[in-house]
Amino acid sequence: MKRIQRFMVGRHGADQLSAFLLIMSILAMWIGRMTGVSLFMLIGYLLMGIGFYRIFSKDMMSRRRENSEFLRRSIPVKNKLKHWVESIGGNTKQAHSHRYYVCTKCHKQLRVPQNKGKKVIKVVCPACRNQMKK
Numbered sequence: 247m248k249r250i251q252r253f254m255v256g257r258h259g260a261d262q263l264s265a266f267l268l269i270m271s272i273l274a275m276w277i278g279r280m281t282g283v284s285l286f287m288l289i290g291y292l293l294m295g296i297g298f299y300r301i302f303s304k305d306m307m308s309r310r311r312e313n314s315e316f317l318r319r320s321i322p323v324k325n326k327l328k329h330w331v332e333s334i335g336g337n338t339k340q341a342h343s344h345r346y347y348v349c350t351k352c353h354k355q356l357r358v359p360q361n362k363g364k365k366v367i368k369v370v371c372p373a374c375r376n377q378m379k380k
């Protein structure tokens with residue numbers, strides 16, 4: 247473990263985007279194996295390559311920017327997915343009561359109780375006290 251720790255010093259490490267890429271790569275390879283379409287295998291290897299490249303990258307600023315951009319884009323999708331699960335009769339209580347945002351300052355993901363009625367709500371980031379109007 248010590249050697250791995252030393253190796254990872256100054257490197258970006260795993261984040262949500264890398265985890266997503268690796269999951270997608272496994273999925274693509276699995277589809278490739280099931281269907282026999284080699285294009286999926288190629289995509290799988292490509293995604294895995296990008297995922298590991300990001301984890302071991304030393305350009306932390308760029309990687310952090312990519313990840314926050316990924317989170318910013320994925321959160322509306324996540325909210326939509328929740329609404330979809332809810333519409334087909336999934337666990338509606340949890341889905342209805344919270345929304346997800348990304349702090350504009352420190353890019354932390356925030357889970358905010360959904361406010362019914364009021365259109366604009368004030369969100370305060372617990373990590374950096376940044377106030378946002380959503």
Ligand SMILES: [Zn+2]
Binds near residue numbers: 349350354374375376
């Ligand atoms: Zn914050």
